Amino acid sequence: MHHVVIERWSRGSSVLHSRDARIKLLVTLGYLIALATTPGLTLARAALYAVPIAAGIQLGRLPAGALLARAAVVLPFSATFALFSVIAGDTARAVSLVVKSYLSAAAVLVLVGTTPLPKLLRGMELLGAPRMLTLVVQFLFRYLFVISEHAQHMRLAALCRGSGGARLRFRAAAGAVAVLFARSFGRAEGIHRAMLARGFSGETPALPMVIDAVDVLFLIVGLAAALALRVIPL
Amino acid sequence: MHIPDGFLSTPVWLGLDVVSLPAVGYVARRARRELEETRIPLLGVMGAFVFAAQMINFPVGAGTSGHLVGSALLAITLGPGAAAVVMTAILGIQAFVFQDGGVLALGANVFNMAFAGVLAGYLPYHFWGPRRLAFIAGGALSVLAGAALAIVELLVSGVPVPRPALLVSSGIFAVTALLEGLITAAVLEGIEKLNPGFIRKPEKTRPRALAVVGLTAVLLAAVGVLFASAYPDGLESLAESIGIADRARTLFATPLMDYEAQFFGSPWMQKAAAGLAGLALIYGVCLMIGRYVRRQRRA
Numbered sequence: 001m002h003h004v005v006i007e008r009w010s011r012g013s014s015v016l017h018s019r020d021a022r023i024k025l026l027v028t029l030g031y032l033i034a035l036a037t038t039p040g041l042t043l044a045r046a047a048l049y050a051v052p053i054a055a056g057i058q059l060g061r062l063p064a065g066a067l068l069a070r071a072a073v074v075l076p077f078s079a080t081f082a083l084f085s086v087i088a089g090d091t092a093r094a095v096s097l098v099v100k101s102y103l104s105a106a107a108v109l110v111l112v113g114t115t116p117l118p119k120l121l122r123g124m125e126l127l128g129a130p131r132m133l134t135l136v137v138q139f140l141f142r143y144l145f146v147i148s149e150h151a152q153h154m155r156l157a158a159l160c161r162g163s164g165g166a167r168l169r170f171r172a173a174a175g176a177v178a179v180l181f182a183r184s185f186g187r188a189e190g191i192h193r194a195m196l197a198r199g200f201s202g203e204t205p206a207l208p209m210v211i212d213a214v215d216v217l218f219l220i221v222g223l224a225a226a227l228a229l230r231v232i233p234l
Numbered sequence: 235m236h237i238p239d240g241f242l243s244t245p246v247w248l249g250l251d252v253v254s255l256p257a258v259g260y261v262a263r264r265a266r267r268e269l270e271e272t273r274i275p276l277l278g279v280m281g282a283f284v285f286a287a288q289m290i291n292f293p294v295g296a297g298t299s300g301h302l303v304g305s306a307l308l309a310i311t312l313g314p315g316a317a318a319v320v321m322t323a324i325l326g327i328q329a330f331v332f333q334d335g336g337v338l339a340l341g342a343n344v345f346n347m348a349f350a351g352v353l354a355g356y357l358p359y360h361f362w363g364p365r366r367l368a369f370i371a372g373g374a375l376s377v378l379a380g381a382a383l384a385i386v387e388l389l390v391s392g393v394p395v396p397r398p399a400l401l402v403s404s405g406i407f408a409v410t411a412l413l414e415g416l417i418t419a420a421v422l423e424g425i426e427k428l429n430p431g432f433i434r435k436p437e438k439t440r441p442r443a444l445a446v447v448g449l450t451a452v453l454l455a456a457v458g459v460l461f462a463s464a465y466p467d468g469l470e471s472l473a474e475s476i477g478i479a480d481r482a483r484t485l486f487a488t489p490l491m492d493y494e495a496q497f498f499g500s501p502w503m504q505k506a507a508a509g510l511a512g513l514a515l516i517y518g519v520c521l522m523i524g525r526y527v528r529r530q531r532r533a
Contacts, residue, residue, distance in 0.1 A: 032336075032338050036242075036244065036247065036338050071333060074333055077238060078241075081241065081393055084393070084399060085393070087396055088394035088396065096240070097240055099240070100239060101239055101240040104336055112330050129259075130259045132319065133323060135274050135278070136278045136320065137326055141282075142278070143279050144282045146282070147285070147286040148285060148286040148289065151286035151290060152289060154290065155289060155290055166293040169292075170293055173291065174420030174421050178421050178423075178425045179424070180283060181283060181421065185276070185279075188275050188276040188280065189276070192276070195275065
Protein backbone atom coordinates (compact mmCIF):
# COMPACT_ATOMS: atom_id res chain seq x y z
CA MET A 1 0.00 0.00 0.00
CA HIS A 2 0.96 3.62 -0.55
CA HIS A 3 1.68 4.67 3.01
CA VAL A 4 4.30 1.97 3.57
CA VAL A 5 6.33 3.45 0.73
CA ILE A 6 6.50 6.88 2.29
CA GLU A 7 7.34 5.41 5.70
CA ARG A 8 10.24 3.50 4.14
CA TRP A 9 11.55 6.70 2.52
CA SER A 10 11.37 8.54 5.83
CA ARG A 11 13.52 5.89 7.55
CA GLY A 12 16.43 6.46 5.16
CA SER A 13 19.56 8.40 6.00
CA SER A 14 20.81 11.55 4.33
CA VAL A 15 21.73 15.13 5.12
CA LEU A 16 18.07 16.00 4.92
CA HIS A 17 16.92 13.06 7.06
CA SER A 18 19.20 14.11 9.91
CA ARG A 19 17.95 17.72 10.03
CA ASP A 20 15.73 18.68 12.98
CA ALA A 21 12.01 18.21 12.24
CA ARG A 22 11.18 21.77 13.40
CA ILE A 23 13.69 23.24 10.98
CA LYS A 24 12.34 21.19 8.07
CA LEU A 25 8.77 22.17 8.96
CA LEU A 26 9.66 25.87 9.06
CA VAL A 27 11.57 25.77 5.77
CA THR A 28 8.72 23.86 4.08
CA LEU A 29 6.20 26.38 5.41
CA GLY A 30 8.38 29.23 4.15
CA TYR A 31 8.47 27.65 0.70
CA LEU A 32 4.71 26.99 0.67
CA ILE A 33 3.89 30.54 1.77
CA ALA A 34 6.23 32.07 -0.82
CA LEU A 35 4.66 29.90 -3.53
CA ALA A 36 1.07 30.56 -2.41
CA THR A 37 1.49 34.34 -2.23
CA THR A 38 3.23 34.69 -5.61
CA PRO A 39 0.83 36.67 -7.80
CA GLY A 40 0.52 35.77 -11.49
CA LEU A 41 2.89 32.80 -11.47
CA THR A 42 4.74 32.61 -14.81
CA LEU A 43 6.29 29.42 -16.19
CA ALA A 44 9.76 30.93 -15.74
CA ARG A 45 9.16 31.51 -12.04
CA ALA A 46 7.53 28.07 -11.75
CA ALA A 47 10.79 26.58 -13.07
CA LEU A 48 12.65 28.50 -10.35
CA TYR A 49 10.27 27.13 -7.72
CA ALA A 50 10.98 23.60 -8.95
CA VAL A 51 14.68 23.97 -8.11
CA PRO A 52 14.29 23.51 -4.30
CA ILE A 53 12.14 20.40 -4.91
CA ALA A 54 14.88 18.92 -7.10
CA ALA A 55 17.48 19.88 -4.48
CA GLY A 56 15.36 18.28 -1.75
CA ILE A 57 15.01 15.04 -3.73
CA GLN A 58 18.75 15.00 -4.37
CA LEU A 59 19.79 15.85 -0.78
CA GLY A 60 17.23 13.45 0.70
CA ARG A 61 18.18 10.66 -1.74
CA LEU A 62 14.52 10.22 -2.54
CA PRO A 63 13.31 8.30 -5.62
CA ALA A 64 12.52 11.21 -7.95
CA GLY A 65 10.13 9.40 -10.28
CA ALA A 66 8.06 7.84 -7.52
CA LEU A 67 7.85 11.11 -5.58
CA LEU A 68 6.82 13.17 -8.60
CA ALA A 69 4.23 10.52 -9.51
CA ARG A 70 2.80 10.58 -5.98
CA ALA A 71 2.52 14.37 -6.05
CA ALA A 72 0.37 13.97 -9.17
CA VAL A 73 -2.60 12.88 -7.01
CA VAL A 74 -3.56 16.57 -6.82
CA LEU A 75 -3.74 16.89 -10.60
CA PRO A 76 -7.30 15.62 -11.26
CA PHE A 77 -8.69 18.24 -8.88
CA SER A 78 -6.43 21.03 -10.20
CA ALA A 79 -6.98 20.08 -13.82
CA THR A 80 -10.76 20.37 -13.41
CA PHE A 81 -10.50 23.91 -12.09
CA ALA A 82 -7.77 24.77 -14.59
CA LEU A 83 -10.19 23.75 -17.32
CA PHE A 84 -12.82 26.09 -15.83
CA SER A 85 -10.23 28.89 -15.85
CA VAL A 86 -9.38 28.25 -19.49
CA ILE A 87 -13.09 28.33 -20.36
CA ALA A 88 -13.37 31.62 -18.46
CA GLY A 89 -10.48 32.89 -20.63
CA ASP A 90 -7.96 33.04 -17.82
CA THR A 91 -5.06 30.81 -18.91
CA ALA A 92 -2.65 32.47 -16.47
CA ARG A 93 -4.77 31.29 -13.55
CA ALA A 94 -5.05 27.80 -15.02
CA VAL A 95 -1.25 27.52 -15.13
CA SER A 96 -0.95 28.95 -11.64
CA LEU A 97 -3.52 26.53 -10.13
CA VAL A 98 -1.86 23.42 -11.60
CA VAL A 99 1.73 24.48 -10.87
CA LYS A 100 1.07 25.75 -7.34
CA SER A 101 -0.91 22.72 -6.21
CA TYR A 102 1.56 20.27 -7.77
CA LEU A 103 4.70 21.93 -6.39
CA SER A 104 3.09 22.30 -2.94
CA ALA A 105 2.29 18.59 -2.85
CA ALA A 106 5.84 17.74 -3.98
CA ALA A 107 7.32 19.98 -1.26
CA VAL A 108 5.23 18.29 1.44
CA LEU A 109 6.33 14.90 0.08
CA VAL A 110 9.99 15.91 0.40
CA LEU A 111 9.24 16.86 4.03
CA VAL A 112 7.39 13.65 4.99
CA GLY A 113 9.72 11.53 2.84
CA THR A 114 12.69 12.62 4.96
CA THR A 115 11.01 12.85 8.38
CA PRO A 116 9.46 9.86 10.20
CA LEU A 117 5.97 10.72 11.45
CA PRO A 118 6.82 10.53 15.21
CA LYS A 119 9.60 13.08 14.69
CA LEU A 120 7.39 15.29 12.53
CA LEU A 121 4.66 15.26 15.18
CA ARG A 122 7.16 15.97 17.96
CA GLY A 123 8.41 18.91 15.92
CA MET A 124 4.85 20.21 15.57
CA GLU A 125 4.35 19.84 19.32
CA LEU A 126 7.49 21.87 20.04
CA LEU A 127 6.16 24.51 17.63
CA GLY A 128 2.91 24.71 19.61
CA ALA A 129 0.55 21.97 18.37
CA PRO A 130 -1.55 20.56 21.25
CA ARG A 131 -0.14 17.29 22.62
CA MET A 132 -3.53 15.64 22.71
CA LEU A 133 -3.95 16.14 18.96
CA THR A 134 -0.51 14.77 18.12
CA LEU A 135 -1.18 11.75 20.37
CA VAL A 136 -4.44 11.09 18.55
CA VAL A 137 -2.63 11.33 15.20
CA GLN A 138 0.01 8.84 16.44
CA PHE A 139 -2.65 6.33 17.44
CA LEU A 140 -4.53 6.93 14.21
CA PHE A 141 -1.48 6.25 12.08
CA ARG A 142 -0.47 3.23 14.18
CA TYR A 143 -3.85 1.51 13.83
CA LEU A 144 -4.66 2.74 10.32
CA PHE A 145 -3.09 -0.33 8.73
CA VAL A 146 -4.45 -2.80 11.28
CA ILE A 147 -8.03 -1.65 10.86
CA SER A 148 -7.73 -1.09 7.10
CA GLU A 149 -6.66 -4.69 6.71
CA HIS A 150 -9.65 -5.76 8.74
CA ALA A 151 -11.90 -3.71 6.46
CA GLN A 152 -10.29 -5.30 3.38
CA HIS A 153 -11.04 -8.77 4.75
CA MET A 154 -14.65 -7.82 5.40
CA ARG A 155 -14.96 -6.38 1.90
CA LEU A 156 -13.57 -9.53 0.37
CA ALA A 157 -15.88 -11.69 2.49
CA ALA A 158 -18.89 -9.63 1.41
CA LEU A 159 -17.85 -10.00 -2.26
CA CYS A 160 -17.51 -13.78 -1.81
CA ARG A 161 -20.94 -14.05 -0.25
CA GLY A 162 -22.17 -12.73 -3.53
CA SER A 163 -24.83 -10.65 -5.04
CA GLY A 164 -28.38 -9.70 -4.24
CA GLY A 165 -30.09 -6.45 -5.14
CA ALA A 166 -28.60 -3.04 -4.48
CA ARG A 167 -30.84 -2.66 -1.44
CA LEU A 168 -29.57 -5.88 0.08
CA ARG A 169 -25.94 -5.01 -0.63
CA PHE A 170 -26.45 -1.55 0.88
CA ARG A 171 -27.72 -3.14 4.10
CA ALA A 172 -24.85 -5.62 4.09
CA ALA A 173 -22.32 -2.78 3.71
CA ALA A 174 -23.98 -0.85 6.56
CA GLY A 175 -23.80 -3.97 8.71
CA ALA A 176 -20.12 -4.40 7.87
CA VAL A 177 -19.33 -0.80 8.84
CA ALA A 178 -21.29 -1.22 12.08
CA VAL A 179 -19.33 -4.39 12.93
CA LEU A 180 -16.09 -2.59 12.07
CA PHE A 181 -17.12 0.26 14.38
CA ALA A 182 -17.91 -2.08 17.28
CA ARG A 183 -14.68 -4.03 16.82
CA SER A 184 -12.59 -0.84 16.59
CA PHE A 185 -14.26 0.45 19.74
CA GLY A 186 -13.57 -2.81 21.57
CA ARG A 187 -10.02 -2.87 20.26
CA ALA A 188 -9.41 0.66 21.56
CA GLU A 189 -10.48 -0.39 25.05
CA GLY A 190 -8.22 -3.42 24.88
CA ILE A 191 -5.32 -1.27 23.71
CA HIS A 192 -5.85 1.12 26.57
CA ARG A 193 -5.91 -1.67 29.16
CA ALA A 194 -2.76 -3.18 27.70
CA MET A 195 -1.05 0.21 27.84
CA LEU A 196 -2.09 0.72 31.47
CA ALA A 197 -0.71 -2.72 32.32
CA ARG A 198 2.62 -1.62 30.83
CA GLY A 199 2.71 1.52 32.94
CA PHE A 200 1.09 4.14 30.66
CA SER A 201 0.27 7.25 32.68
CA GLY A 202 -1.38 9.44 30.06
CA GLU A 203 1.91 10.53 28.49
CA THR A 204 4.18 8.86 25.99
CA PRO A 205 7.90 9.54 26.38
CA ALA A 206 8.90 12.58 24.31
CA LEU A 207 11.53 12.18 21.63
CA PRO A 208 14.61 14.25 22.41
CA MET A 209 15.34 16.86 19.76
CA VAL A 210 18.41 19.02 19.38
CA ILE A 211 19.10 21.80 16.91
CA ASP A 212 22.74 21.93 15.80
CA ALA A 213 24.75 24.45 13.79
CA VAL A 214 23.97 22.74 10.46
CA ASP A 215 20.25 23.02 11.29
CA VAL A 216 20.57 26.76 11.88
CA LEU A 217 22.45 27.16 8.61
CA PHE A 218 19.82 25.09 6.79
CA LEU A 219 17.05 27.24 8.25
CA ILE A 220 18.71 30.48 7.18
CA VAL A 221 19.54 29.24 3.68
CA GLY A 222 16.09 27.65 3.25
CA LEU A 223 14.12 30.73 4.26
CA ALA A 224 16.41 33.05 2.30
CA ALA A 225 15.90 30.86 -0.77
CA ALA A 226 12.11 30.95 -0.33
CA LEU A 227 12.18 34.74 -0.03
CA ALA A 228 14.47 35.03 -3.06
CA LEU A 229 12.17 32.86 -5.19
CA ARG A 230 9.28 35.12 -4.21
CA VAL A 231 10.91 38.50 -4.94
CA ILE A 232 13.54 37.96 -7.68
CA PRO A 233 12.35 40.00 -10.67
CA LEU A 234 12.03 38.00 -13.87
CA MET B 235 -13.71 17.75 -1.00
CA HIS B 236 -10.24 18.69 0.22
CA ILE B 237 -8.86 21.99 -1.05
CA PRO B 238 -5.20 21.72 -2.14
CA ASP B 239 -2.67 24.51 -1.77
CA GLY B 240 -2.55 27.12 -4.50
CA PHE B 241 -6.32 27.53 -4.79
CA LEU B 242 -7.26 29.91 -2.00
CA SER B 243 -6.26 33.57 -2.00
CA THR B 244 -4.01 34.67 0.83
CA PRO B 245 -6.71 36.42 2.91
CA VAL B 246 -8.87 33.29 2.77
CA TRP B 247 -6.33 30.61 3.73
CA LEU B 248 -4.57 32.85 6.21
CA GLY B 249 -7.84 33.97 7.81
CA LEU B 250 -9.13 30.40 8.14
CA ASP B 251 -5.77 29.15 9.50
CA VAL B 252 -5.82 31.94 12.06
CA VAL B 253 -9.37 30.99 13.08
CA SER B 254 -9.20 27.19 12.90
CA LEU B 255 -5.82 26.24 14.30
CA PRO B 256 -6.19 27.99 17.70
CA ALA B 257 -9.77 26.70 17.82
CA VAL B 258 -8.48 23.14 17.38
CA GLY B 259 -6.08 23.74 20.26
CA TYR B 260 -8.91 24.99 22.43
CA VAL B 261 -11.21 22.07 21.59
CA ALA B 262 -8.36 19.56 22.13
CA ARG B 263 -7.50 20.98 25.55
CA ARG B 264 -11.16 21.06 26.58
CA ALA B 265 -11.80 17.56 25.29
CA ARG B 266 -8.76 16.31 27.20
CA ARG B 267 -9.98 17.89 30.44
CA GLU B 268 -13.49 16.56 30.02
CA LEU B 269 -12.82 13.02 28.83
CA GLU B 270 -11.18 10.27 30.76
CA GLU B 271 -7.76 9.43 29.39
CA THR B 272 -9.11 6.15 27.94
CA ARG B 273 -10.41 8.39 25.23
CA ILE B 274 -7.04 9.25 23.67
CA PRO B 275 -6.35 5.76 22.24
CA LEU B 276 -10.07 5.55 21.45
CA LEU B 277 -10.03 8.77 19.41
CA GLY B 278 -7.02 7.59 17.42
CA VAL B 279 -8.49 4.17 16.74
CA MET B 280 -11.82 5.68 15.70
CA GLY B 281 -9.97 7.94 13.28
CA ALA B 282 -8.37 4.84 11.79
CA PHE B 283 -11.86 3.29 11.67
CA VAL B 284 -13.17 6.17 9.54
CA PHE B 285 -10.27 5.73 7.09
CA ALA B 286 -10.90 1.98 6.91
CA ALA B 287 -14.68 2.30 6.65
CA GLN B 288 -14.19 4.36 3.50
CA MET B 289 -12.97 1.19 1.77
CA ILE B 290 -16.36 -0.41 2.11
CA ASN B 291 -18.51 0.49 -0.89
CA PHE B 292 -22.18 1.27 -0.73
CA PRO B 293 -24.06 0.57 -3.97
CA VAL B 294 -25.98 3.64 -5.12
CA GLY B 295 -27.50 2.11 -8.22
CA ALA B 296 -26.64 2.60 -11.88
CA GLY B 297 -23.37 0.79 -11.26
CA THR B 298 -21.87 3.50 -9.07
CA SER B 299 -21.07 3.35 -5.40
CA GLY B 300 -20.29 5.74 -2.60
CA HIS B 301 -18.69 5.52 0.81
CA LEU B 302 -19.01 6.92 4.30
CA VAL B 303 -17.56 10.38 5.02
CA GLY B 304 -18.00 9.94 8.73
CA SER B 305 -18.13 13.32 10.47
CA ALA B 306 -21.79 12.96 11.51
CA LEU B 307 -21.23 9.36 12.65
CA LEU B 308 -18.29 10.46 14.82
CA ALA B 309 -20.16 13.47 16.20
CA ILE B 310 -23.09 11.30 17.28
CA THR B 311 -21.05 8.44 18.76
CA LEU B 312 -18.15 10.37 20.37
CA GLY B 313 -19.66 13.82 20.94
CA PRO B 314 -18.92 16.94 18.89
CA GLY B 315 -15.72 18.02 20.70
CA ALA B 316 -14.01 14.64 20.39
CA ALA B 317 -15.30 14.26 16.80
CA ALA B 318 -13.74 17.61 15.85
CA VAL B 319 -10.38 16.43 17.23
CA VAL B 320 -10.60 13.11 15.35
CA MET B 321 -11.60 14.82 12.09
CA THR B 322 -8.69 17.26 12.47
CA ALA B 323 -6.32 14.33 12.97
CA ILE B 324 -7.73 12.64 9.85
CA LEU B 325 -7.39 15.82 7.78
CA GLY B 326 -3.83 16.29 9.05
CA ILE B 327 -2.83 12.75 8.00
CA GLN B 328 -4.54 13.24 4.64
CA ALA B 329 -2.72 16.53 4.01
CA PHE B 330 0.75 15.39 5.07
CA VAL B 331 0.83 11.69 4.18
CA PHE B 332 -1.65 11.34 1.32
CA GLN B 333 -1.42 14.81 -0.34
CA ASP B 334 -5.19 15.02 -0.06
CA GLY B 335 -5.69 18.70 0.78
CA GLY B 336 -3.01 21.36 1.19
CA VAL B 337 -0.96 22.19 4.26
CA LEU B 338 -1.64 25.93 4.12
CA ALA B 339 -5.26 25.09 3.27
CA LEU B 340 -5.48 22.82 6.33
CA GLY B 341 -7.18 25.59 8.32
CA ALA B 342 -9.84 25.91 5.63
CA ASN B 343 -10.37 22.15 5.39
CA VAL B 344 -10.51 21.81 9.19
CA PHE B 345 -13.01 24.65 9.34
CA ASN B 346 -15.22 23.10 6.62
CA MET B 347 -15.17 19.48 7.76
CA ALA B 348 -13.97 19.24 11.36
CA PHE B 349 -15.96 22.22 12.66
CA ALA B 350 -18.84 23.06 10.34
CA GLY B 351 -19.28 19.43 9.20
CA VAL B 352 -19.23 17.99 12.71
CA LEU B 353 -21.49 20.69 14.12
CA ALA B 354 -23.98 20.39 11.26
CA GLY B 355 -23.92 16.61 11.67
CA TYR B 356 -24.49 16.84 15.41
CA LEU B 357 -27.21 19.49 15.69
CA PRO B 358 -30.19 17.45 14.37
CA TYR B 359 -29.32 14.64 16.77
CA HIS B 360 -28.89 17.15 19.58
CA PHE B 361 -32.37 18.56 19.08
CA TRP B 362 -34.31 15.51 17.89
CA GLY B 363 -32.58 12.78 19.85
CA PRO B 364 -31.64 9.36 18.47
CA ARG B 365 -34.08 8.76 15.65
CA ARG B 366 -33.61 7.82 12.03
CA LEU B 367 -34.60 11.20 10.60
CA ALA B 368 -32.07 13.00 12.81
CA PHE B 369 -29.29 10.62 11.66
CA ILE B 370 -30.19 11.13 7.99
CA ALA B 371 -30.43 14.91 8.41
CA GLY B 372 -27.13 14.98 10.32
CA GLY B 373 -25.25 13.00 7.69
CA ALA B 374 -26.71 15.05 4.85
CA LEU B 375 -26.14 18.42 6.54
CA SER B 376 -22.54 17.57 7.44
CA VAL B 377 -21.69 16.93 3.78
CA LEU B 378 -23.67 19.94 2.54
CA ALA B 379 -22.09 22.32 5.06
CA GLY B 380 -18.55 21.19 4.19
CA ALA B 381 -19.10 21.27 0.43
CA ALA B 382 -20.93 24.62 0.43
CA LEU B 383 -18.20 26.24 2.50
CA ALA B 384 -15.48 24.85 0.23
CA ILE B 385 -17.26 26.19 -2.86
CA VAL B 386 -17.76 29.60 -1.25
CA GLU B 387 -14.09 29.74 -0.26
CA LEU B 388 -13.01 28.89 -3.80
CA LEU B 389 -15.36 31.49 -5.31
CA VAL B 390 -14.25 34.14 -2.81
CA SER B 391 -10.65 33.33 -3.76
CA GLY B 392 -11.56 34.12 -7.36
CA VAL B 393 -11.30 30.58 -8.76
CA PRO B 394 -13.67 30.71 -11.71
CA VAL B 395 -16.42 28.10 -11.62
CA PRO B 396 -18.78 28.33 -14.64
CA ARG B 397 -22.45 28.30 -13.75
CA PRO B 398 -23.17 24.92 -15.42
CA ALA B 399 -20.34 23.34 -13.43
CA LEU B 400 -21.72 24.94 -10.28
CA LEU B 401 -25.14 23.44 -11.01
CA VAL B 402 -23.74 20.00 -11.78
CA SER B 403 -21.59 19.96 -8.66
CA SER B 404 -24.54 21.13 -6.55
CA GLY B 405 -26.46 18.16 -7.87
CA ILE B 406 -23.60 15.80 -7.07
CA PHE B 407 -23.31 17.26 -3.57
CA ALA B 408 -27.04 16.81 -3.00
CA VAL B 409 -26.83 13.12 -3.98
CA THR B 410 -23.67 12.60 -1.89
CA ALA B 411 -25.34 14.31 1.05
CA LEU B 412 -28.44 12.14 0.85
CA LEU B 413 -26.27 9.03 0.55
CA GLU B 414 -24.19 10.07 3.57
CA GLY B 415 -27.41 10.54 5.52
CA LEU B 416 -28.69 7.10 4.58
CA ILE B 417 -25.33 5.42 5.32
CA THR B 418 -25.00 7.22 8.67
CA ALA B 419 -28.50 6.14 9.70
CA ALA B 420 -28.01 2.54 8.55
CA VAL B 421 -24.65 2.22 10.32
CA LEU B 422 -25.95 3.78 13.54
CA GLU B 423 -28.90 1.40 13.52
CA GLY B 424 -26.49 -1.47 12.95
CA ILE B 425 -24.38 -0.33 15.92
CA GLU B 426 -27.50 -0.11 18.05
CA LYS B 427 -28.40 -3.67 17.05
CA LEU B 428 -24.94 -4.94 18.03
CA ASN B 429 -24.72 -2.99 21.28
CA PRO B 430 -28.20 -2.05 22.47
CA GLY B 431 -28.13 1.19 24.45
CA PHE B 432 -24.83 2.33 22.92
CA ILE B 433 -26.40 5.39 21.32
CA ARG B 434 -27.91 7.34 24.14
CA LYS B 435 -29.89 10.52 24.07
CA PRO B 436 -27.64 13.54 23.81
CA GLU B 437 -27.01 15.25 27.12
CA LYS B 438 -29.34 18.16 27.44
CA THR B 439 -27.34 19.90 30.14
CA ARG B 440 -25.76 22.63 28.06
CA PRO B 441 -27.69 23.29 24.88
CA ARG B 442 -26.96 26.97 25.34
CA ALA B 443 -23.22 26.35 25.54
CA LEU B 444 -23.34 24.49 22.23
CA ALA B 445 -25.31 27.30 20.60
CA VAL B 446 -22.80 29.82 21.95
CA VAL B 447 -19.89 27.79 20.59
CA GLY B 448 -21.60 27.52 17.20
CA LEU B 449 -22.38 31.22 17.05
CA THR B 450 -18.89 32.16 18.17
CA ALA B 451 -17.43 30.00 15.42
CA VAL B 452 -19.59 31.75 12.83
CA LEU B 453 -18.79 35.21 14.21
CA LEU B 454 -15.07 34.48 14.40
CA ALA B 455 -15.10 33.18 10.86
CA ALA B 456 -17.06 36.18 9.62
CA VAL B 457 -14.79 38.62 11.42
CA GLY B 458 -11.77 36.69 10.14
CA VAL B 459 -12.97 36.88 6.55
CA LEU B 460 -13.87 40.57 6.91
CA PHE B 461 -10.65 41.44 8.63
CA ALA B 462 -8.47 39.48 6.26
CA SER B 463 -10.18 41.02 3.25
CA ALA B 464 -10.05 44.51 4.70
CA TYR B 465 -6.36 44.34 5.50
CA PRO B 466 -4.64 42.22 2.87
CA ASP B 467 -1.28 41.07 4.13
CA GLY B 468 1.88 43.07 3.74
CA LEU B 469 2.95 41.36 0.54
CA GLU B 470 -0.26 42.29 -1.20
CA SER B 471 -0.16 45.90 -0.10
CA LEU B 472 3.40 45.97 -1.40
CA ALA B 473 2.14 44.67 -4.72
CA GLU B 474 -0.58 47.30 -4.61
CA SER B 475 1.95 50.08 -4.29
CA ILE B 476 3.89 48.77 -7.29
CA GLY B 477 0.71 48.57 -9.31
CA ILE B 478 0.16 44.83 -9.69
CA ALA B 479 -3.02 45.16 -7.69
CA ASP B 480 -5.10 46.40 -10.60
CA ARG B 481 -4.22 43.34 -12.58
CA ALA B 482 -4.84 41.09 -9.59
CA ARG B 483 -8.20 42.67 -8.94
CA THR B 484 -9.58 41.61 -12.28
CA LEU B 485 -8.50 38.09 -11.36
CA PHE B 486 -10.77 38.35 -8.34
CA ALA B 487 -13.89 38.86 -10.44
CA THR B 488 -16.04 35.82 -9.72
CA PRO B 489 -19.24 34.55 -11.25
CA LEU B 490 -20.87 34.99 -7.86
CA MET B 491 -20.23 38.70 -8.01
CA ASP B 492 -22.39 39.25 -11.06
CA TYR B 493 -25.56 38.79 -9.14
CA GLU B 494 -24.17 39.80 -5.82
CA ALA B 495 -25.36 42.68 -3.67
CA GLN B 496 -24.40 45.76 -5.65
CA PHE B 497 -24.65 48.17 -2.74
CA PHE B 498 -21.33 47.02 -1.35
CA GLY B 499 -18.88 49.28 -3.14
CA SER B 500 -15.40 47.87 -2.77
CA PRO B 501 -14.29 44.46 -4.03
CA TRP B 502 -13.22 43.24 -0.58
CA MET B 503 -16.68 44.01 0.75
CA GLN B 504 -18.14 41.87 -2.00
CA LYS B 505 -15.79 39.04 -1.20
CA ALA B 506 -16.54 39.25 2.48
CA ALA B 507 -20.27 39.48 1.83
CA ALA B 508 -20.23 36.38 -0.34
CA GLY B 509 -18.34 34.47 2.32
CA LEU B 510 -20.62 35.69 5.07
CA ALA B 511 -23.75 34.88 3.11
CA GLY B 512 -22.59 31.29 2.61
CA LEU B 513 -21.75 30.84 6.26
CA ALA B 514 -24.90 32.50 7.49
CA LEU B 515 -27.07 30.43 5.20
CA ILE B 516 -25.76 27.09 6.42
CA TYR B 517 -25.80 27.91 10.09
CA GLY B 518 -29.13 29.63 9.77
CA VAL B 519 -30.69 26.51 8.29
CA CYS B 520 -29.21 24.29 11.00
CA LEU B 521 -30.26 26.57 13.83
CA MET B 522 -33.75 27.14 12.48
CA ILE B 523 -34.47 23.45 12.05
CA GLY B 524 -33.28 22.88 15.58
CA ARG B 525 -35.30 25.70 17.07
CA TYR B 526 -38.44 24.68 15.20
CA VAL B 527 -38.21 21.13 16.46
CA ARG B 528 -37.55 22.23 20.02
CA ARG B 529 -40.62 24.48 19.98
CA GLN B 530 -42.72 21.63 18.60
CA ARG B 531 -41.60 19.43 21.43
CA ARG B 532 -42.37 21.97 24.11
CA ALA B 533 -45.86 22.55 22.76
